[in-house]
Amino acid sequence: MTAxxxxxxxxxxxxxxLAAVSDVEFRLEVGARHALIGPNGAGKxxxxxxxxxxxxxxxxxxxxxxxxxxxxxxxxxxxLGIARTFQINRLFxxxxxxxxxxxxxxxxxxxxxxxxxxxxxxxxxxxxAMHLIAALKLEDDTGRRVSELPYGRQRLVEIAIALGLKPExxxxxxxxxxxxSAESHIILDAIGSLSxxxxxxxxxxxxxxxxxxxxxxxxxxxxxxFAEGTPKEIAADPEIRAVYLGQAYHG
Amino acid sequence: MIVAxxxxxxxxxxxxxxxxxxxxxxxxxxxxxAIAFYFAFPNYLGFGTELLxxxxxxxxxxxxxxxxxxxxxxxxxxxxxxxxxxxxLAYHGIWNEPISSLMLAAIVAALxxxxxxxxxxxxxxxxxxxxxxxxxxxxxxAANLGHEYTGGFDGLASLPIxxxxxxxxxxxxxxxxxxxxxLIVLFIAFLFVxxxxxxxxxxxxxxxxxNTLRMHxxxxxxxxxxxxxxxxxxxxxxxxxxxxxxxxxxxxxTTLSLDRAAxxxxxxxxxxxxxxxxxxxxxxxxMALAHFLAKLYPTGWQLGLGLLLVxxxxxxxNGILGIGEALLRRIRAKHMxx
Amino acid sequence: MILxxxxxxxxxxxxxxxxxxxxxxxxxxxxxGLMGFVNLAHGAFAMLGGYIIVLSMNxxxxxxxxxxxxxxxxxxxxxxxxxxxxxxRLYRATELDxxxxxxxxxxxxxxxxxxxxxxxxxxxxxxxxxxxxxxLGFTQYRTYSIFLIAIGIxxxxxxxxxxxxxxxxxxxxxxxxxxxxxxxxxxxxDRLFTITFAFGSGxxxxxxxxxxxxxxxxxxxxxxxxxYFLIVVAVGGLGRVTGVFYAALLIGVLDFAxxxxxxxxxxxxxxxxxxxxxxxxxxxxxxxxxx
Ligand SMILES: Nc1ncnc2c1ncn2[C@@H]1O[C@H](COP(=O)(O)OP(=O)(O)O)[C@@H](O)[C@H]1O
Ligand SMILES: [Mg+2]
Numbered sequence: 001m002t003a004x005x006x007x008x009x010x011x012x013x014x015x016x017x018l019a020a021v022s023d024v025e026f027r028l029e030v031g032a033r034h035a036l037i038g039p040n041g042a043g044k045x046x047x048x049x050x051x052x053x054x055x056x057x058x059x060x061x062x063x064x065x066x067x068x069x070x071x072x073x074x075x076x077x078x079x080l081g082i083a084r085t086f087q088i089n090r091l092f093x094x095x096x097x098x099x100x101x102x103x104x105x106x107x108x109x110x111x112x113x114x115x116x117x118x119x120x121x122x123x124x125x126x127x128x129a130m131h132l133i134a135a136l137k138l139e140d141d142t143g144r145r146v147s148e149l150p151y152g153r154q155r156l157v158e159i160a161i162a163l164g165l166k167p168e169x170x171x172x173x174x175x176x177x178x179x180x181s182a183e184s185h186i187i188l189d190a191i192g193s194l195s196x197x198x199x200x201x202x203x204x205x206x207x208x209x210x211x212x213x214x215x216x217x218x219x220x221x222x223x224x225x226f227a228e229g230t231p232k233e234i235a236a237d238p239e240i241r242a243v244y245l246g247q248a249y250h251g
Numbered sequence: 252m253i254v255a256x257x258x259x260x261x262x263x264x265x266x267x268x269x270x271x272x273x274x275x276x277x278x279x280x281x282x283x284x285a286i287a288f289y290f291a292f293p294n295y296l297g298f299g300t301e302l303l304x305x306x307x308x309x310x311x312x313x314x315x316x317x318x319x320x321x322x323x324x325x326x327x328x329x330x331x332x333x334x335x336x337x338x339x340l341a342y343h344g345i346w347n348e349p350i351s352s353l354m355l356a357a358i359v360a361a362l363x364x365x366x367x368x369x370x371x372x373x374x375x376x377x378x379x380x381x382x383x384x385x386x387x388x389x390x391x392x393a394a395n396l397g398h399e400y401t402g403g404f405d406g407l408a409s410l411p412i413x414x415x416x417x418x419x420x421x422x423x424x425x426x427x428x429x430x431x432x433x434l435i436v437l438f439i440a441f442l443f444v445x446x447x448x449x450x451x452x453x454x455x456x457x458x459x460x461x462n463t464l465r466m467h468x469x470x471x472x473x474x475x476x477x478x479x480x481x482x483x484x485x486x487x488x489x490x491x492x493x494x495x496x497x498x499x500x501x502x503x504x505t506t507l508s509l510d511r512a513a514x515x516x517x518x519x520x521x522x523x524x525x526x527x528x529x530x531x532x533x534x535x536x537x538m539a540l541a542h543f544l545a546k547l548y549p550t551g552w553q554l555g556l557g558l559l560l561v562x563x564x565x566x567x568x569n570g571i572l573g574i575g576e577a578l579l580r581r582i583r584a585k586h587m588x589x
Numbered sequence: 590m591i592l593x594x595x596x597x598x599x600x601x602x603x604x605x606x607x608x609x610x611x612x613x614x615x616x617x618x619x620x621x622g623l624m625g626f627v628n629l630a631h632g633a634f635a636m637l638g639g640y641i642i643v644l645s646m647n648x649x650x651x652x653x654x655x656x657x658x659x660x661x662x663x664x665x666x667x668x669x670x671x672x673x674x675x676x677x678r679l680y681r682a683t684e685l686d687x688x689x690x691x692x693x694x695x696x697x698x699x700x701x702x703x704x705x706x707x708x709x710x711x712x713x714x715x716x717x718x719x720x721x722x723x724x725l726g727f728t729q730y731r732t733y734s735i736f737l738i739a740i741g742i743x744x745x746x747x748x749x750x751x752x753x754x755x756x757x758x759x760x761x762x763x764x765x766x767x768x769x770x771x772x773x774x775x776x777x778x779d780r781l782f783t784i785t786f787a788f789g790s791g792x793x794x795x796x797x798x799x800x801x802x803x804x805x806x807x808x809x810x811x812x813x814x815x816x817y818f819l820i821v822v823a824v825g826g827l828g829r830v831t832g833v834f835y836a837a838l839l840i841g842v843l844d845f846a847x848x849x850x851x852x853x854x855x856x857x858x859x860x861x862x863x864x865x866x867x868x869x870x871x872x873x874x875x876x877x878x879x880x
Contacts, residue, residue: 052468078470090468092461098268103458104469106451112471113479115452118272122451130265143264165469322685370864374871376684377627381823382867384816385860392857509812513692520689554700560693564686565678 003030004066005199006082006169011050011060012223013043020046022223023060028169032199035214037207043223044203045087048171052084053077064169078107083167085158087174087203093147097138100146100157101129104164132160135193137186152179159190170194172202176209188213211235272449281531285434289427296430302538303433304495309519309530310437310444311487316516317525318448319480320460321372324512325383326488328367328390329360331507333489336360338502339400342407349415353436353493360489361482363390368481372474384509391507406503410496421500429498436494440487445527447483456480460525517556520563523570532571598728599846605734606803607841608741613796613814614821615748615833616789622765622828624782626676627684629691631793632818633698633811638664638794639801640702643711653716660798661791668790672783680779695811702808713801737799744792745834752830761785765828817844820863826873835875 006028013021021043028034036044049055051062053074061070064080072080092100105125106112120126133142136156141149146157155178162170172191176184188209191200204210210217210231217234219226227240234240288299308330315321333356340355341347371382394401401407412421419428447453458466459473466473496502505511514537522533545552567574617631642660645651651659671694679687719736722729752758764771764778772778797806804814817840825836840859847855866874 054468074467075470075472078468084468086465086468090462090465092458092465094461095457096264096268098264099454099457102268102451103454103466103471106454107469107471112451112455112476115447115450117451118446118449119451119454120269120272120449123269125451126265126269130262139262142262143267161465161469316685322688324688370868374867376625377621377819377827378823378867378871380627380684380688381819382864384819385864385867388816389857389860389864392854392860396853396857517689520685524685550700550703553696554704557693557696557698557700560689560696561675562693564682564690564693565675568682568686 004028005030005032005064006051006201007063008051009061009063011047011057011062013046013050013055014058019223021050021057024220024223024225026218026225028199028201030199031196032201033213033215034199034201035210035217036201036203036220037205037210037217038220038226042220044220045173046223047220048084048173048201048203051171052082078165078167081168082171083162083165083169084171085162085173085175087177089151089154089158091146091154091157091161094145096143096145097133097149097157097160098126098129098142101132101160101164102126104161105129105132108165129160129164132163135163135190136160137183152183155179156183156186159187163190163194168198170198170200172200172204174203174205176204176206184209272446281528282438289430289434293425293427296426298538298542300426300429300433300498301495302534303430303437304491304498305515305518305534305538306530307433307437307440307494308488308491308515309522309534310441310527311484311491312515312519313524313527313530314444314447314456314484314487315481316519317529318453318460319456319477320463321477321481322380323383324380324509324516325385325387326484326515327507327509327512328383328387329364329485329488330492330495330511330515331387331390331394332360332363332485333357333492334496334502334506335394335401335492336489337493337496338407338410341410341412341496342402343400344411347411347413349412349421349432349497352497353490356489356493356496357486358489360492361486363489364482364485365478368478368485372477372481387507387509387512391504394504394507402503404504406501408501410500410502412497412500421497423500426498433494433498436490440490441527444487448527452476452479517560519570521559521570523572526569526572529570529572536571598730599849600842601730601734601738603842603845604838605737605741605841606800606845607838608737608744609796609800609804610817610821610841611741611796611834611837612744612799613793614818614825614837615830616785616792617818618822618825618833619761619765619828619830620782620786620789621822622826623761623768623778623785624680625684625827626680627687627691628676629688629815629819630694630698630811631790632813632815633695634664634668634790635793635797635814635818636698636702636806636808636810637667637797638791639797639806639810640706640711641794642798643713643801643806644706646714647711653719657795657798660794664794665787665791669783669787672786676786677779677783680782695815698811699808706808708808711801711806713798713806715802733802740799745830748830757781757784761828820859822873824863824866824874826875829873829875832873832875836873 004027008024008026011021011024012019024047038044046055050057053069053072057070061068063069064077064082069077069080092103102119102125105128109125111122133139136159138153138156138160141153146154155175159175175187179187191213194200202213214231217231218228219234219240227234227237289296292299312326315323336356336359337352340352346352346355367386371379371386374382395403414420415428415432421428455471455476458471459476463473492506495506518533518537519530520533521537522531523529541552563570613635617628620626620628638660641663642656645659646653646656679690715733719733721732723732723735752762760771760776760781764776764781768778821833821836821840824840825833844855844859847858
């Protein structure tokens, strides 16, 4: 058995009467390439919010590298090695692409409290940020404000920020949503070149992407885990084909 | 592609970022003006001193409002805390050496900032706005009530401020010492703030302002950052208040009033917040207008000020400097066709 | 026994003041709750209403109740125009812009009233029927205070029913709780806001007129009591009719009692208490309730 990075035990979250996530038992292994799929409103984003500490579960525990992090706030969980992207961009819109990535890298390195030295004097931080920017083919936009970029390019910044945190667990919430298909390979390439040690969980609607990328797939429906298995098992499951895959393929 | 061939840190935008803190050619200009003012208008040095104090106060507000994005209506709390520290220590014969008094003013104001920041900055939006207002009102009431120590409504007048460094008299009629003293303190504080905003810390404040939620998601201890910034800003505001008390040799309730808090806010907004020179431009514009108009046509002044605020909020959110920047950009675009 | 009567009359006075606070503040709470709009000019609308009511009585001899109605209607109409023409542009603006914009309106209101009417206080002369005292059995008390309490109760019951029983009330509640969801249900939140804004300003106008007798009415009104209105809203909770009602009564009674027993430190206490209350419950003391 490989080591477990992230694990949930009967995690649930209700919004009033709505059970957005119920009794989810989930494991993410070291080096995992795991996809989470399910129809809109299935509770996938809510589940990510529970993993990262944006939301507190109504019930259940979240374990990160064997440690119970259920009561640890979001920012501290990041320090423990978990990072994410957002389904809807959450960027520093008034700042440049470089500044966006710089912020992430400087937080990771713990230099963000330094108030007596110019940010520009940290060449190492700039260099690392520039490498990420290059990896996401954003060089031409380095000095532009994020708010001036087309949405698809902004999605790439979203990923660059998360990668700047050098996480051990990376959670990607529909990273390619809103990215023109001509550019979506940039995202896949960037994710594909991640270290083997990182566990990646991706939420994605494009089944081609899912089957190409994932070694394991979890299907979520109505807040519950509906099925889990290898791509082959999932693709072969007639029930899943009926409730989900078929509909995703055709519309 | 050529871009890929050069080292990433030599990318033009990366170079621009790496050098963005370097002084620009025009940056000595405001200081040259300030010194020229000293020689050109010896009869207006009282006004000039008040103006410099306001700039310093606006600079402190800019740190929380323009850089960290904390909206406060109560920044005079720290100005007043500094002013009363200097005033009470001097009046009661405890301590009045100007420079160390100023440091004490900074410390007291920083403590007020830290104490209130620890509790206020847990909240946001309307609640935060209310709490900043209430804190200031609370201090104002306390200063009003603590008559024995603070002089109550009348304040403390004729503060015995000894010569600066034992050499330079504070003469209330010819405030030459005051002017230069305040100018030097302003310059030091400005250098500090300028360094801070271009530092990684300043960058993280900008991050909090732009998207607090994302800052949590990159692992930033947002509240601690904000409290740090709030405390530093309070200390600078306290220095401004301390200078005000020393320069005028009195302190009264107006240092803690909503009027003062609103005035500095308006001045900063007028100049353009989140720009290090916004406070300079705004304070000059505001004080010059106020100096000439407010006394002649007080009601018209208020009407105009209100209209100005409405117009700024609706059409010119970045103030005078913002308008200037937009004009510059337009001119450049014209002269450099793609 | 004397003490008991004393306490009773103090509470009555405080409750009467609290009713006025409620009538003025409730609109502010609902509009802030609906749109998250920081409207510091709410006191200016109360002032506008107060002037219309008092001046129409003093100069045209309009009776008190019709004057109140006039104040309500005119202020609601004026605020409707303001909302459509100006406020609507700032819904998505930052809080800072909203603060600046509304402070600007306050300054303009103060200056305009000073220019047009003059800086002096406008006296509200109550109709004879509301002057003097009534016998409550255990004590004599000012007729007008009792009148205010009665009006306040009628209004809070009316508003509560409106909130609970009408479609628009349900829409307001739903929007305050979850704006996004309401919008996705196809409810026109902008229109809802226009209506509540005009109505809330009209209520403020009523409060301005009703309270003019003891709060006074001069151009500074728009700023002088703003902190109180904001405290009531912050303590009562955004978009909460009953919360604002309780908070207004609490602040009204406290203010009245403190002014009487510790005339000097009273305000200090109120500000201090507000800070503590808001720290304990940042969403307002009564925010947990449904309305
Ligand atoms: N903050 C919230 N408040 C109330 N309901 C929410 C909230 N966030 C999500 N929901 C609801 O929870 C359900 C699951 O949403 P979500 O996790 O976003 O689904 P998915 O990401 O799978 O599309 C949806 O019905 C959604 O409306
Ligand atoms: Mg989702």
